Amino acid sequence: MFKTKRFWVSNFGFRASNLQGFKIMGLWYSVSAILLLTFLVVIGIEGMGLVSFFTIFIPYAALFLFVVGFLYRVLKWATSPVPFHIPTVSGQQRSLSWIKADNIDSPYTTGGVVKRLALDILLFRPLLKNEKVEMQAPQRLLFKPSVLLWFGAMAFHWSFLVILLRHLRFFLEPVPSTIVILQRVDSIFQGLIPVIYITDIIILVALGYLFVRRIIYPQVRYISLSSDYFVLLLILGIVLSGVLMRLIYKVDLVQVKEWAMAMLRLRPVAPKEVNLLFYIHLFFISLLVAYFPLSKLMHMPGIFLSPTRNLTNTSRNQRHINPWDYPVKTHTYEEYEEEFRDSMKEVGLPIEKG
Numbered sequence: 001m002f003k004t005k006r007f008w009v010s011n012f013g014f015r016a017s018n019l020q021g022f023k024i025m026g027l028w029y030s031v032s033a034i035l036l037l038t039f040l041v042v043i044g045i046e047g048m049g050l051v052s053f054f055t056i057f058i059p060y061a062a063l064f065l066f067v068v069g070f071l072y073r074v075l076k077w078a079t080s081p082v083p084f085h086i087p088t089v090s091g092q093q094r095s096l097s098w099i100k101a102d103n104i105d106s107p108y109t110t111g112g113v114v115k116r117l118a119l120d121i122l123l124f125r126p127l128l129k130n131e132k133v134e135m136q137a138p139q140r141l142l143f144k145p146s147v148l149l150w151f152g153a154m155a156f157h158w159s160f161l162v163i164l165l166r167h168l169r170f171f172l173e174p175v176p177s178t179i180v181i182l183q184r185v186d187s188i189f190q191g192l193i194p195v196i197y198i199t200d201i202i203i204l205v206a207l208g209y210l211f212v213r214r215i216i217y218p219q220v221r222y223i224s225l226s227s228d229y230f231v232l233l234l235i236l237g238i239v240l241s242g243v244l245m246r247l248i249y250k251v252d253l254v255q256v257k258e259w260a261m262a263m264l265r266l267r268p269v270a271p272k273e274v275n276l277l278f279y280i281h282l283f284f285i286s287l288l289v290a291y292f293p294l295s296k297l298m299h300m301p302g303i304f305l306s307p308t309r310n311l312t313n314t315s316r317n318q319r320h321i322n323p324w325d326y327p328v329k330t331h332t333y334e335e336y337e338e339e340f341r342d343s344m345k346e347v348g349l350p351i352e353k354g
């Protein structure tokens with residue numbers, strides 16, 4: 001019901017109309033921020049010649065912030081007390097032997113937890129449960145799985161991973177054969193469309209969908225923050241600059257590889273005369289890396305530390321005791337009845353004794 005446009009307009013019309021303008025401002029802030037950052041690189045490289053700053057200082061600083069921020073947040077989560085047993089489940093819990101239990105949606109063994117996490121992480125299974133609710137004819141509520149969002153998320157994350165793995169060719173010498181094979185498979189249509197990788201097309205379409213969906217669906221737009229648009233635009237900037245380097249404005253890949261290897265050996269040397277697009281690509285990547293621990297991109301490590309996902313559901317087989325439980329002064333029913341028996345009798349309330 002909440003997802004129908006009519007319901008939205010009639011019930012949230014006042015708030016939505018007040019906030020629509022504000023919400024869409026987040027998009028414009030992000031677009032302006034991306035344009036400003038691109039402009040910064042152009043001025044920095046072309047106008048001020050700050051090549052070492054953009055190719056050595058910024059990437060190292062970003063990596064430092066990433067490692068420190070990532071460790072800080074993960075350690076903070078890891079040391080947070082989890083006194084309660086709170087797995088989220090959507091299947092039958094194990095109880096009596098004749099009731100069929102579901103060891104994936106309500107895992108009762110560590111193996112079940114591992115299977116559920118693997119399905120969540122590799123196949124994004126929870127997104128299939130992100131149901132669209134629609135009000136069809138009066139009083140007819142329909143629940144439909146949101147397959148498009150699942151598909152978009154799968155396409156985006158998997159192509160991102162393949163692109164990252166292919167990039168290892170810049171950092172490893174010799175390039176492992178698995179990376180070479182991956183690259184060949186990814187460029188299987190090379191004869192048809194010169195040089196563009198399949199994953200490049202998929203990621204562009206997926207990013208386009210994930211971005212447009214935040215704008216065209218009023219409900220999603222309502223809950224979208226500037227940071228949601230910003231991260232999508234930043235990744236879009238990285239991908240577009242990469243694809244442009246690949247297809248139109250070629251860069252000297254030998255220079256790039258020499259720079260990458262020197263950075264890894266901690267004997268950095270700035271690349272000479274590479275295309276401006278490479279500096280934009282690298283600056284956006286550095287921003288993404290530095291921003292990662294501060295952003296909701298931390299859902300990536302977070303899922304492993306989430307007590308709602310990594311605990312077994314054994315609350316009927318085992319007693320889970322809060323380690324900090326302290327003796328609480330209680331007043332049992334028997335004591336209560338003892339105290340008020342006469343008054344209870346008087347007003348005709350049922351009593352257990354006497």
Ligand code: HEM
Pocket residue numbers: 160163164166167170197200238239240241242243244245246247250251253256260278281285288
């Ligand atoms: C978040 C990480 C990154 C993403 C998402 C990304 C994305 C992309 C994409 C989509 C392309 C188009 C061609 C292809 O798919 O290979 C590309 C090309 C390129 N990227 Fe990246 N990239 C990343 C990190 C890096 C890093 C760290 C470097 C530094 C060595 C780099 C250097 C390049 C270069 C030189 C090209 C042109 C490749 C060619 O002409 O074959 N990228 N990038």
